[in-house]
Amino acid sequence: DAGVIQSPRHEVTEMGQEVTLRCKPISGHNSLFWYRQTMMRGLELLIYFNNNVPIDDSGMPEDRFSAKMPNASFSTLKIQPSEPRDSAVYFCASSLGVLGRRYGYTFGSGTRLTVV
Amino acid sequence: DQQVKQNSPSLSVQEGRISILNCDYTNSMFDYFLWYKKYPAEGPTFLISISSIKDKNEDGRFTVFLNKSAKHLSLHIVPSQPGDSAVYFCAASGVGETSGSRLTFGEGTQLTVNP
Numbered sequence: 001d002a003g004v005i006q007s008p009r010h011e012v013t014e015m016g017q018e019v020t021l022r023c024k025p026i027s028g029h030n031s032l033f034w035y036r037q038t039m040m041r042g043l044e045l046l047i048y049f050n051n052n053v054p055i056d057d058s059g060m061p062e063d064r065f066s067a068k069m070p071n072a073s074f075s076t077l078k079i080q081p082s083e084p085r086d087s088a089v090y091f092c093a094s095s096l097g098v099l100g101r102r103y104g105y106t107f108g109s110g111t112r113l114t115v116v
Numbered sequence: 117d118q119q120v121k122q123n124s125p126s127l128s129v130q131e132g133r134i135s136i137l138n139c140d141y142t143n144s145m146f147d148y149f150l151w152y153k154k155y156p157a158e159g160p161t162f163l164i165s166i167s168s169i170k171d172k173n174e175d176g177r178f179t180v181f182l183n184k185s186a187k188h189l190s191l192h193i194v195p196s197q198p199g200d201s202a203v204y205f206c207a208a209s210g211v212g213e214t215s216g217s218r219l220t221f222g223e224g225t226q227l228t229v230n231p
Contacts, residue, residue, distance in 0.1 A: 040223075042205065048217075102167070104150055104162030104219075
């Protein structure tokens with residue numbers, strides 16, 4: 001298995017532009033998570049899906065952020081318009097249901113976003 | 117509201133000695149606690165976990181201790197090796213229909229093992 005695949009690995013964009021981050025979870029995993037890593041707050045959960053349905057989006061910073069999971073093998077996180085304070089590393093992770101809380105998630109390598 | 121806290125941003129130890137990483141939590145409803153390791157430019161990788169009904173779990177050089185009364189857990193690495201140099205995240209999972217598999221992470225601790 002190739003693991004959780006995220007693209008792009010790096011993204012540099014200008015303030016005000018739309019940014020789309022992509023994630024392919026591990027085949028068979030039915031839970032998908034988007035996290036953001038910053039120096040000050042560590043890893044913050046933005047949103048998670050179970051069986052393609054958003055379960056908890058309380059961590060999404062504001063309306064500029066949106067996430068979709070149109071099928072079991074693909075998810076996107078979109079920021080529109082982007083701002084410099086959105087600069088961070090964004091991670092996608094997947095797990096097999098509630099087993100993730102005991103055996104952990106599998107994380108992708110992350111997307112480093114820089115908004116200038 | 118930071119429910120999982122790692123108060124030490126960094127730790128430096130000598131190769132062969134013990135590394136002790138600490139984590140505190142506030143939510144008594146957490147039922148599993150996990151440690152992740154993260155190398156630069158990579159995603160976090162799962163290391164070890166412990167159930168809230170236990171006080172110790174061991175896997176090779178890694179041991180996690182849980183003190184529920186103090187709401188504190190620690191990760192011991194013995195002996196420490198230079199390859200252990202990474203950021204270590206503490207995480208906790210709660211119970212409930214919508215939070216069952218959700219992990220709450222701490223801020224991370226950078227461990228440096230010096231040869």
